[in-house]
Every structure is written in C-alpha cells, then in structure tokens.
Amino acid sequence: MLSRVANSLYWMARYIERAENIARIVDVNLQLLLDLRDLDEKRVAEHWLPIVQATGDEEQFFQRHAQATAQAVTEFLVFQLENPNSIVTSICQARENARMVRDQITVELWEELNRLYWFVRTPQALAVWKESPSDFFQQIKASSMQIMGLTYATLIRNEGWWFTQAGKLIERGDKTSRILDLRFHTLPERGLPKSVSETDALAWSAILRSCSAWDAYKSLRGAEVNPRLVAEFLLLNADFPRSVRFCVNELNRALRHISGVSEGRFCNEAEKLAGRLVAELQFTTIEEVFDQGLHIYLDQLQGKFNRIGDALFQAYIFQKFSNIEDEIMVQQEEQQQQELRKISLF
Amino acid sequence: MLHDYKREMFFDEMLDERGAVRPHYEQFSRLFSCLSPEEFDSKRQALDLAFLRQGVTFNVYGDSAGTEKIFPFDLLPRIIPAKEWAFLERGLIQRITALNLFLHDIYHEQKILKDGVIPPFYVLSGRHFRREFVGFNVPRDIYIHICGTDLIRGADGQYMVLEDNGRCPSGVSYVLENRRAMKRSFPGMFEGVGVRPVEDYPRELLRMLEYIAPAGVSDPTVVLLTPGPYNSAYFEHTYLARQMGIEIVEGRDLVVRDARVFMRTTKGLKAVHVIYRRVDDDFLDPTVFRRDSMLGVPGLVNAYRSGNVSLSNSIGTGIADDKVMYYFVPRMIKYYLDQEPLIPNVPTYLASEEADLKYILENLERLVVKAANESGGYGMLMGPKATRAEIEAFREKIIEDPRNYIAQPMISLSRHPTHIEGGVFEGRHVDLRPYIIYGEKTVIVPGGLTRVALRKGSLVVNSSQGGGSKDTWVLYGDE
Numbered sequence: 001m002l003s004r005v006a007n008s009l010y011w012m013a014r015y016i017e018r019a020e021n022i023a024r025i026v027d028v029n030l031q032l033l034l035d036l037r038d039l040d041e042k043r044v045a046e047h048w049l050p051i052v053q054a055t056g057d058e059e060q061f062f063q064r065h066a067q068a069t070a071q072a073v074t075e076f077l078v079f080q081l082e083n084p085n086s087i088v089t090s091i092c093q094a095r096e097n098a099r100m101v102r103d104q105i106t107v108e109l110w111e112e113l114n115r116l117y118w119f120v121r122t123p124q125a126l127a128v129w130k131e132s133p134s135d136f137f138q139q140i141k142a143s144s145m146q147i148m149g150l151t152y153a154t155l156i157r158n159e160g161w162w163f164t165q166a167g168k169l170i171e172r173g174d175k176t177s178r179i180l181d182l183r184f185h186t187l188p189e190r191g192l193p194k195s196v197s198e199t200d201a202l203a204w205s206a207i208l209r210s211c212s213a214w215d216a217y218k219s220l221r222g223a224e225v226n227p228r229l230v231a232e233f234l235l236l237n238a239d240f241p242r243s244v245r246f247c248v249n250e251l252n253r254a255l256r257h258i259s260g261v262s263e264g265r266f267c268n269e270a271e272k273l274a275g276r277l278v279a280e281l282q283f284t285t286i287e288e289v290f291d292q293g294l295h296i297y298l299d300q301l302q303g304k305f306n307r308i309g310d311a312l313f314q315a316y317i318f319q320k321f322s323n324i325e326d327e328i329m330v331q332q333e334e335q336q337q338q339e340l341r342k343i344s345l346f
Numbered sequence: 347m348l349h350d351y352k353r354e355m356f357f358d359e360m361l362d363e364r365g366a367v368r369p370h371y372e373q374f375s376r377l378f379s380c381l382s383p384e385e386f387d388s389k390r391q392a393l394d395l396a397f398l399r400q401g402v403t404f405n406v407y408g409d410s411a412g413t414e415k416i417f418p419f420d421l422l423p424r425i426i427p428a429k430e431w432a433f434l435e436r437g438l439i440q441r442i443t444a445l446n447l448f449l450h451d452i453y454h455e456q457k458i459l460k461d462g463v464i465p466p467f468y469v470l471s472g473r474h475f476r477r478e479f480v481g482f483n484v485p486r487d488i489y490i491h492i493c494g495t496d497l498i499r500g501a502d503g504q505y506m507v508l509e510d511n512g513r514c515p516s517g518v519s520y521v522l523e524n525r526r527a528m529k530r531s532f533p534g535m536f537e538g539v540g541v542r543p544v545e546d547y548p549r550e551l552l553r554m555l556e557y558i559a560p561a562g563v564s565d566p567t568v569v570l571l572t573p574g575p576y577n578s579a580y581f582e583h584t585y586l587a588r589q590m591g592i593e594i595v596e597g598r599d600l601v602v603r604d605a606r607v608f609m610r611t612t613k614g615l616k617a618v619h620v621i622y623r624r625v626d627d628d629f630l631d632p633t634v635f636r637r638d639s640m641l642g643v644p645g646l647v648n649a650y651r652s653g654n655v656s657l658s659n660s661i662g663t664g665i666a667d668d669k670v671m672y673y674f675v676p677r678m679i680k681y682y683l684d685q686e687p688l689i690p691n692v693p694t695y696l697a698s699e700e701a702d703l704k705y706i707l708e709n710l711e712r713l714v715v716k717a718a719n720e721s722g723g724y725g726m727l728m729g730p731k732a733t734r735a736e737i738e739a740f741r742e743k744i745i746e747d748p749r750n751y752i753a754q755p756m757i758s759l760s761r762h763p764t765h766i767e768g769g770v771f772e773g774r775h776v777d778l779r780p781y782i783i784y785g786e787k788t789v790i791v792p793g794g795l796t797r798v799a800l801r802k803g804s805l806v807v808n809s810s811q812g813g814g815s816k817d818t819w820v821l822y823g824d825e
Contacts, residue, residue, distance in 0.1 A: 002599050003610045099401070099575050103588035107400070114401050159612060258612070316612040331602060331633050331645035 005104055006163045007317045008097040012105075013151070013167035015094035016113070019087045020144035021175040025051060025182075025210045026077050027137035032206040033070060036199065041067070048073040050185065054178040055085050078129065078136075087140060088120045106154040109147060116143040165254040166312060173247030174305045177298045179210045180234045183227070184295040192228055192290050201225045207234075211242045231294055232286035244301065245281040251308070252278050258316070270311035277304055348763055351771055357503045357760040358773060359424055369825045370427035373539045377532075378422075383769030389531045390421055390765065396530075402523050404578050404809055417520055418814030420764050423528065424776060424796040425539075427824040431792060434497070434505060437688035438780060439788050440679060442493050445510060445666050446784065447682040449489035453480050453662060463681050464674045468698075471749055472671065473719050474627065474664025478634070482651060484660045485558045486785075491658040492551070493782040494518070494794075497689070499760035506692050506757070508777065509672060512663045514624045517795045517809075518547060518781045519582035522589075524795075524817040540822040542792035547781070548589035554785030555590075555620050558656045566619035569593045569609065571600070573625050573641045583624055597625070602645030605652040620656045621646075627661050669718040669752045670696060693755055697748035706744065706753040710737045713753040715744065728805070730756050759805055762816065764798055775799045777807050778818065793818030 029051060033039070036047070048068040052061045057076075060083055065072040078087045095117040102110055119125055119139065129136040148168075155161045183203050187193055196204075205225050208214045217225075217233050217240075237243040252263075252274040259267050266272040289297045353361050360371045367375045394416060397403070403414040426434075451458050452469050459466040469475055494515025496508040525544050529536060552568065559566035572583040574596050587594035599609050600618065608615035623630065629639040631647040649655045665671060673694045676687045695702035695713075706713060710729050717725035727740040744751045761773035780794035796816040797807035807813040 001612050002593060002595060003612055004596065004599050005593075006612050096575070099580070099584075102401070102581075102584035103594050110401065111399050115399050118398060327601070327644040328633050328637075331648065334602075334604070334645065335633075335648055 001159045001163075003317045005101050006160065007313070008101045009104065009160050009163045010167035010312075012094050012097040012101070012113075013164035014171040015090045015097065016144055016147055017168045017171040018085065018175070019090035019094065020141055021172070021179075022055065022077055022085070022087050022090070023137045023140040023144075024212065025054070025179060026074055027134055027141075028206050028210045030070065030074065030133055032202065035202055041069075044069060046185075050182045052076070054182055057083055057085055060084075074133070079126070091117055091120050101160075104160055106150070108154050109150045112143065112147050112150055116140075116147070119143075159258055162254045162257040166251060166258070169247045169251040169254060170305055170309055172242060173244050173251065174302055176211055176234055176242050176244050176247065177301050177305075179207055180231060181295060181298045182207055182210075184298075187227060187294060189295075190291060190293045196226045200227075204230045213240060213242060216240050227294070228286060228290065231289065235289065236281060236284065236286060238282075248274065248277050248281055255312070268311065268315040270308050270315050273304065273308045273311055277308070348771055351763055352773065354761075354773065355501070356758055356773060356775075357499055357501055359499075359760055359762040359776065360422075361763075370425050370821055372825065374423070374425060374535065374819075377535050377538055386421070386765070386769060393419060393421070393527050393531060396527065397523075400523075401581060402520075403581055417809050418800060419524060419527065420774075420798055420800075420814055420816045421528075421531065422763055422765060422771070423817040423819045424762055424778070424793075425819045425821065426793060427821050429824050431820045433688065434780065435790055437505075438495055438782055438790060440683065440685060440688055441495065441507065441510070441675065442490060442782050442784050442788065444675065444678040444682050445493070445512060446487075446489050448678045449660075449663060449666055450487055451682075452665070453482065453489075458678065458681055461681070463677050468670050468674070468749075469665065472665045472668045474662070474668060476627065476662035476665075479662045485560065485653075485656045488558060488784055489660045489663050490666065491554055491558065491660075491784050493784065494779045495782065497778045497780065498692070498757060500757045503760065505689050507672075507675070507689050508692060509669065510666060510675070511779075512666045513626060513659060515779070515781065516579040516582055516624070517779060517797075517815075518791070519585040520815050521781070521791060521793070521795050521818070522547060522585070524815060528817045539819065541819040542822060544791045544793060546789075547783075547791045548586060550783050550785075550789045550791075551586065551622075552590040552592070554783050554789075555622055555658055557785045558658060559619050560653055560656055563619045567593075567617060568620040568622065569595045569600075569618050571595055571597070571621050571623040571625055571643075573597075573629070577624075579624065586622075592622075597639075597641045597643045600643040600646070602643060602649050605645070605649045605654055607643070607646065607649050607655045618655060620658065622658050627664060630657075630661070664719075667719075669716050670698075670749070673752065692757060695753045697744050697751040697753065702753075703744070703748055706751075707741060709753075710741060712756065714756050715740055715751055715753045718750045718752060728756065756805075759799075759807075762796075762798065764800070764816075772802070774802075775805050775807065776816070792820035 029047070033047065045068040048070060052058050052068060052073055055077065061076055064082065065076065076083055076086065080086045081089055083089060095113055098105060098110060098113050125136070128139065151164060155164070183200070186200055186203070204227060205214065208217050208230060211234060213234060217230070221229050221233070233240065233243065235244050238245055238249070240246055255271050255274055256263060259271065261267045261271060266275055353365055360368060362368055397416040397419065403416050448458065458464050459469060490512040492515060494511040494517065496511065497505050498508045499505055521544055555568045556566055569592055570583055570587045572580060572594055574580065577583070584594055593609065595609055601608050601610060601615065607618040607621070609618050625641050628635045629641045631642045631644060632639045633644045634647040647661070650657055650661065672691065673696055676691055679685055679687045695706050697703050697706055706715070713729045715727040715729065720726070727736060729737065759775040759777060762776045763771045764774040766772050776796050776798045778794055778796050781791050783789045796818045798814050798816055799805055799807045799812065800814045801812045804812060
C-alpha cells in the first residue's frame, strides 16, 4: 500500500473519532450545567476551562475569547475553523483525507462522510445547532457511528483497514484519557479524595457519559459513582471498548496485523512502545495510579500515545528523499554516472 | 413538454426544420412526454443532490469560497442514430491514425516537412514540440493513446472537428456518471429506446495501458499520476483509478532509482511500469522541464527514455494540440493515408500567413480568435460579442505574435432542448467530445460527453465557464 494512502486512511479515521468525541464532551457538559446550582461567572469558567484544556487548545481559545463561557467554548469547539480540533475542522480534515484516497474506500463510506461534511458546512447546521444543540450532536454522533459501521461492513480487511483501526484507536484512547482528566482540579495531587460531594458525583457521571460508558459502568458497579471506580473503569477495564486498556490492546493488535509480526516480538518502535503499554496497563492497579497522581499519570499516558503515533509514522510513512531539491541532485548525479559509464565503454 | 419551445434559426438536434421530432428522438419523446413537470422537477433535484453527495464535483480555480461545484447536468439526453455514429467513428479513427503517424514522423524522419506539406517553421516553433525526443522510439509507436476530439455541428447540421485534445483530455468520468444517473432516474427508458452502453471504458483503458508496457514485463504495474486533490479533475482521477483497480499516485509517491520508477509503499519500494499521467509535460520532471514543478518526479524522463517505464499519453503530443497544427490535419490525412478527411475542420485562418493575417485584422469583429496553445475556453476572442477595447487589445497581440493565433468564423453551434426552470425548455448550444482509446485496436465509447452552454445565447460550453453536460445516447438502430 502507498505510504501516503496509509497516512490518509489513518488520519481520516482519527479525525472522525475526534469529531465524535468532542461532540460527546460538549453535549454531556451542556446538559450537566442544567443540574448545577449557584452558577456564577467563576463557576461557569471552572466548568468549561478544563474542557478547552483537554482538547489542547487553551492558547488558541484565549486569542479569540476573553472568558470561558458556555457560548464561547461550545462555539470554539464546534464550529470554529481556526480551531484545528473543532468538530467542523475535524470533519473537513477527515473528508479531505478521504478525498485523497477515494479509490481505496468504498462508495458507501465516502458518501456518508461527504454527507456529514456538507451537513456541517451549510447554514442548516447552524440552525439545527441553535434550535437544539443536542439534536445537532446526535446527528454528528449518529453519522460517526454510521461511518464506523460502514468501515466494518464494507472495507476489505487489508493493510489499509488496519491503518484506519490504528488511527481510530489511538485517538479514542487518547480522548478517553483526556475526558477522565477533566475534573483533576477537584482531586488531591496524589492519592484519593477524602470525600465525594453530590456535585462531584454528578461531574464524574458526566465523565462516564462523555465516554458513552454510563450503562456499561452501571451494570458493573451499580449506582455508586466515585473517582476511584470511574478511573479504574475507564483506564484499566479490559472489556469496555472505550477504556484506555481496551484501546491499547486493540491498537497493538492492529500494529501487528500491519507488520505481520507476532505478539511478544516487535520489528519497529511503534510495536515496542505499544506492547510495553499493553503490559503496563495489564499489571497496574488503580491505587498505584492514584498514588502517583491521576493527572500526572494521564499526562504521561498522553505522551506515550503521541510517541506511538510518531513511531508509526516513522516506520511506515516517512521515507527519505522527501525533499524535492535533494532528489533532483540525486538524479543528476545518477544520470552523470550513467553518461560516464557509457563513455568509458567506447 | 416542448409545446412552447422555439427552434429559431439554429440547427436543432431534436426537431427538424418544420418543428417535428426527428425520427431518432421519437421513442424517447413519447416516453418522456408521459412525465409531468412535477415528476421531472423532483427527479432533477434528486440528481443534483446525489451528485453533491457522491462528490461528483470539479474544483474551480481562483475561487476560495465555493471551491467545489457539481458539473450541472441536464436530464434531456442527446441522441445519435446508429448510422450517424458509424460515420463519426470512421472519421475519428481516420483522424487519430493520421495524428499518430504525424507525431511519429516529426519525431523521426520529418518527411512531411521535407516534402513541403507543412512549413517546418510551424512545427519547429511549436511551444509543445519536444526536440529532446526527436529520434526516440515510444512504446508500440503510439503517441496519443487517449484523445478527446471536440465535434460541433453548424447551421446545416454538418459535423466538424473543433479541436483535438491529445494531451490529457478530461471529462470521461462524467460520461460514465451521467449514464449511471440517467439509469437510476429513468430505468424504463433504456430498454424501450435501445441505447448502447458506455461502461466498458475503464476496462478498455486498462487494456490499452497494459498493452504499452515496456517490453519484457508480463504483469505490468499500472498507476495513474495525478497532480493531487486540488486539481480540477481530481474526482475523475480517483474515479478512473478505482474503476480500473490501479493505484492513484502523486509525484511524491514515486521515486526513480537506476532509471527505474518505484512507488513508496508501507512495505518499501515497488516497481511501476506504466503511468497514465494526468500531469502536463511541463510538470512531469523538474530535472528536465520546469524546475519549480512540485508535482513531478525527478528522473522520470530519464527512466522513460531508458525504456523502463511507459507514459500515456507520450511526451510531446502537445504539438498536435497546437491550434495552428489543427489547420494542417486535413493535409496530414491526405499525406499519410491518401484519403479525404471524413469530418472536415472548421474553416481556419493562420495569422502568420500574410493573406490570412490581412483578412483576420480586417474582420476581427466577425471572427473567433484563439491562442494556439490555450485550452478550456481561455485566451479567446469572440469577435461578434466582444467590446471595441477587447478587439483592439487582441489586434495588438496578433500583430505582435502571429504564430500564436488562428481565427475562425463564428459557428452557430447546433442547439438542443434543455431544461431551464420550472419545467420550461429552451434551446441551448451543444458540442460533443468523444473519447478515443488508441491501443492494440482503436476503441471509441459510443457517444461521449455532450457539453451544453447553459447561459442563454452563450457558445462557450466549458465547465469552467458556465457549461453543463448531457447524457449522450448512441442508438442500436436509426429510430
């Protein structure tokens, strides 16, 4: 498979996953606000600012907005094209990447992604959003789910498919870790909180719902919601499809499908790092995580995801001579050599 | 639906001089008139939406707001009876054969120049004449593998060739997509009318590309080289690559080592044998042509010259696209084939011939003036529709560089009933671009792309300038 094609498939899947995750985060938090009492400016900002930080664009945000109000944050995260990670930007990027590999994906997949693109690019999208934000998010989520379903149902399971999986899983694992980190300022730096207020419990259930984890969690843990249980579930649960551990396991599997190298061995840096992370998550308890400090742990985790992504790029996508000027030099030398060889024959 | 339709002074594809439906349109007309205006309108809207959803679009240069547009599609098909098509096919094959013989000749013995049939000056001064390739043997001795020849009909209904597109003609994907769309909208009609299919094109194209593979390669790897997603025809590139099941590559995906071309894959470098390139000569290889080309592949031309990779179309075919060379095509047919041209040229004046120049300058307001090496409807003066200032500006350009200009009388292109709005139909000017594949044998998709100038009175059918398209039906029979 062409390296460029692999790269595009990887980013197409990543951006779709990103759009969906941001839709869930904003949706859940808008609803959460309705349950909170005594809201003043400061508390509203406290609520929204971590969300901006979680998507990694705090600086960008304050360049355009003075304060983290619901209006400003949602607009920034949903529509602003200047925000490289807004929902609309992500969908545009996903579609741009899909466009570059249209011959590699199915018509069904392309048409749905293209439909989603035209939906968010029309004034109609803004109207839906103003009328009912939750309907708007529902549409984004449903479309993302449909795209995922179509990739499962229509894409041939070749190398390209595993690149889409790798992209999706890295993004999902990373986003779950960021969502889990949303309430870090209510936790002590190290160890578990002494008590959990009613408001905190609400916020931690919002975290679960932002990961579509509410029902799965309830069936396992019942109605009790506290940081320890939530973090354990979202980080270390082996069976929930959005937990970090699950994503890393699957990512590791996808990498091995790409290279054909079996578990327990590795042939490139990405496989080494992913394999190591699998082992780490398998043999870690949540107490150890809190002893170290949840925020610190998650921060390091995100660094590891980045390094796996970079290593994947180095292993399969990046190749030498990408600079055209260098390449021209190489060709000229080669052709001179050829000429010399010809001359010496005579 | 056509009761208020005005045929006016033009040759109408569907109605004869008395306003009666021509025999080859009769069956279609009967089926079509069963449709209510509302049904028609809803089908039309559904189609536009489908095109947008499928991304059957072209990119508009110099327009950042709405960079992607659908190529407007008119639901009324243009119909060609079997006998007429058989004639056109013969004429087109005659022309492409002569053009390929001409290209071989000017890149080898140059007999046609030595015999004085074409003044050498015109060929040697052509911007797209590649003297580096004189004496070079192209695979299978074919220069133009894919040709899109523009045909028009004048007031008397006679077909004429307007230009030959022998570089990278585009538009064939619309032929295929338009047909698909029509079949979805009017499934019943095709059975009733008897229309020849067009779906074979990608297979024939691939067959030809495999045919021209370098000698000794039994299972060649064929790729399509695109300038990238921002090119106006990018949709077509992905479409054709997908239909043929070949890789679509950009310049940066390819690398040349030891005069062989490879593509960069996740498993390392993989050899490439045939490149269907949709990139102009100038941008192919920055070590040979334009140094600033970011689209090209350094070393590609050397690999081509070494016979390790084949290109379609070959390098240097642009000279046959030169509008001055067009003037000489009837002579080429006579010279190489000893035949009279079946489909005539539009009468043409060469600005670098003294008598012609005088005529052109005296009649600018009545003529269409074209730059020799432009396409897409650019670099053109439509005398009868131009302002005084535009005419004077062109006058200066022609005097300054006569080699670069030709002039033709304004042809009132034939018209075809076309949907305007709310169930109203008016006549709009059309042309026809059949696509010719010249490989082991010559194959022409029945019909081709009918382009229609959607603006009232306009004669410019180019998609970049308000043109649309129609499905083109070649019938099995004559009625």
